[in-house]
Amino acid sequence: MSKNKLKPGTYIFPLPIVIVGAKIEDKVNFMTVAWCSVVEIDPPMLSISVSKNHHTNVGIRKNKTFSVNIPSEDLVKATDFIGMKSGAEIDKSTIFEVFYGELQNAPMIIEAVLNMECEVMNTIDTGKGHEIFIGQVINAYADKKYLTNGIPDISKIKPLIYATGQKSYWKVGEKIGNAWNIGRNYR
Numbered sequence: 521m522s523k524n525k526l527k528p529g530t531y532i533f534p535l536p537i538v539i540v541g542a543k544i545e546d547k548v549n550f551m552t553v554a555w556c557s558v559v560e561i562d563p564p565m566l567s568i569s570v571s572k573n574h575h576t577n578v579g580i581r582k583n584k585t586f587s588v589n590i591p592s593e594d595l596v597k598a599t600d601f602i603g604m605k606s607g608a609e610i611d612k613s614t615i616f617e618v619f620y621g622e623l624q625n626a627p628m629i630i631e632a633v634l635n636m637e638c639e640v641m642n643t644i645d646t647g648k649g650h651e652i653f654i655g656q657v658i659n660a661y662a663d664k665k666y667l668t669n670g671i672p673d674i675s676k677i678k679p680l681i682y683a684t685g686q687k688s689y690w691k692v693g694e695k696i697g698n699a700w701n702i703g704r705n706y707r
Contacts, residue, residue, distance in 0.1 A: 534681035541587035542579030548613040552603025554682040564657040575607040583625035589632035
């Protein structure tokens, strides 16, 4: 077997698509982000990596809060649209129906299947044009129809995923096994 040498890149498949919400000068703004990851489980923490020149960063830096909204396959067009347009150029406050939780500067999207309001714990400047915001999840919200035994169910949520390099959206496939179980008798 021979391996082809590739140009160095961030070939992580798949990436979750999230919609990040923030308030900028009392106006709601949203942006599409594919660089979102789990940082800690207890307390629950997420990271988002966002270009420094994005309008949303202004609100995150000022308010020290942001929301992470999980769109389903049904929101692919709206999700793509807000990722192509800057809140500095257009008003995104009427694209979605908005609600707030405990953090009053972290607008969340009613149409999204899962929402998390986050308080910024740390900001890291990558020195290469991006900032990584690490936020503690203060509260999470979902409609009952997207839960199984009180836990968000990927088969019900039908999240959007992104393929780096191919610049394309995908949907989740089928379950192939249980984690911490399927490999139990590997050897």
